[in-house]
Amino acid sequence: MNTRSLGAVAVTLVFGASLVLLLSGSLHEPGGPPPLTPDLVPDPLSTKGYTEATALGALAQATLNSVLVCVIAVPLSVLVAATAGFALSQVAPRVARPVIALSLVALMVPAISLLVPRFALFRALDLTGTLAPLVAPALIATSPLYPLVYYLAFRAVPSELYDACRLEDMSPLRVWWRVGMPLVRPVTAGVAALTFVLTWSNFLDPLVFLYERDTFTLPLALRSLATLDPSDFPVFLAGAVLATAPALLVSPSRNEVCDSGRTKDEVGAGPGRVCGRGAGGDGLRVERGRPRSGGRGEPAGVRRPARTRRLPQA
Numbered sequence: 001m002n003t004r005s006l007g008a009v010a011v012t013l014v015f016g017a018s019l020v021l022l023l024s025g026s027l028h029e030p031g032g033p034p035p036l037t038p039d040l041v042p043d044p045l046s047t048k049g050y051t052e053a054t055a056l057g058a059l060a061q062a063t064l065n066s067v068l069v070c071v072i073a074v075p076l077s078v079l080v081a082a083t084a085g086f087a088l089s090q091v092a093p094r095v096a097r098p099v100i101a102l103s104l105v106a107l108m109v110p111a112i113s114l115l116v117p118r119f120a121l122f123r124a125l126d127l128t129g130t131l132a133p134l135v136a137p138a139l140i141a142t143s144p145l146y147p148l149v150y151y152l153a154f155r156a157v158p159s160e161l162y163d164a165c166r167l168e169d170m171s172p173l174r175v176w177w178r179v180g181m182p183l184v185r186p187v188t189a190g191v192a193a194l195t196f197v198l199t200w201s202n203f204l205d206p207l208v209f210l211y212e213r214d215t216f217t218l219p220l221a222l223r224s225l226a227t228l229d230p231s232d233f234p235v236f237l238a239g240a241v242l243a244t245a246p247a248l249l250v251s252p253s254r255n256e257v258c259d260s261g262r263t264k265d266e267v268g269a270g271p272g273r274v275c276g277r278g279a280g281g282d283g284l285r286v287e288r289g290r291p292r293s294g295g296r297g298e299p300a301g302v303r304r305p306a307r308t309r310r311l312p313q314a
Contacts, residue, residue: 073135129210
């Protein structure tokens with residue numbers, strides 16, 4: 001087992017133990033004194049904490065609000081990030097470099113420093129007290145990091161594929177949708193998961209922009225359970241379990257961002273040539289092969305058997 005695997009196991013054990021304690025604590029009977037030592041298997045087991053958490057914290061309405069924000073913000077953020085990243089990968093380097101530099105500078109700006117101007121803007125637009133300020137960051141891809149991730153992924157796609165599409169008079173939008181996006185699906189899954197976790201767990205924005213209990217999101221509604229008596233700790237832990245579960249379900253998809261470097265290998269790196277339309281007229285074909293030195297029974301310079309990849313028809 002290498003060092004990376006050992007580190008992953010250590011992190012899993014640390015966070016896994018916390019999740020086990022969180023789950024076991026939520027299954028205690030509300031109203032009793034907190035145990036002096038960790039009690040992994042409560043006696044008796046009770047789900048009353050979940051019922052009271054849903055009723056006292058209005059978690060059902062808060063969950064619906066959080067789901068609504070995520071359903072709008074996540075696809076919109078992915079769309080903006082993907083189109084921006086693809087555009088950066090297609091323009092000249094002298095144009096892309098300043099934009100990338102500005103994105104890196106934006107990453108270094110603390111988000112909390114923008115709260116006051118954002119609040120003034122949304123109050124002038126009469127949008128405070130609504131869910132609109134929570135969705136608005138998706139219009140700029142939620143984070144400057146996501147367009148840069150897409151930029152690197154689209155840059156890894158061999159340029160011959162884009163050249164073949166231009167020869168077929170495919171529009172940039174069609175190239176992005178029919179060629180680029182299918183080749184960066186792991187990046188899309190990872191960016192969507194990261195955006196979901198960031199949006200779902202957002203506490204500061206709802207605290208600043210939302211006033212009515214009917215508009216509270218789940219993190220803000222969970223805060224109201226923190227004021228309960230210590231004897232009602234299972235109620236608060238039950239609410240924490242409900243708020244944590246969706247983020248845990250999408251967490252494995254975040255690893256897809258780390259695999260984005262495989263895009264070039266999947267398509268096939270190295271020299272190749274565009275072969276035009278296939279025999280059935282079903283799209284472009286790009287053949288790839290690398291010359292190699294003479295081997296067993298082969299003279300030097302013989303090309304390996306070509307690998308063929310079909311592009312979607314324009």
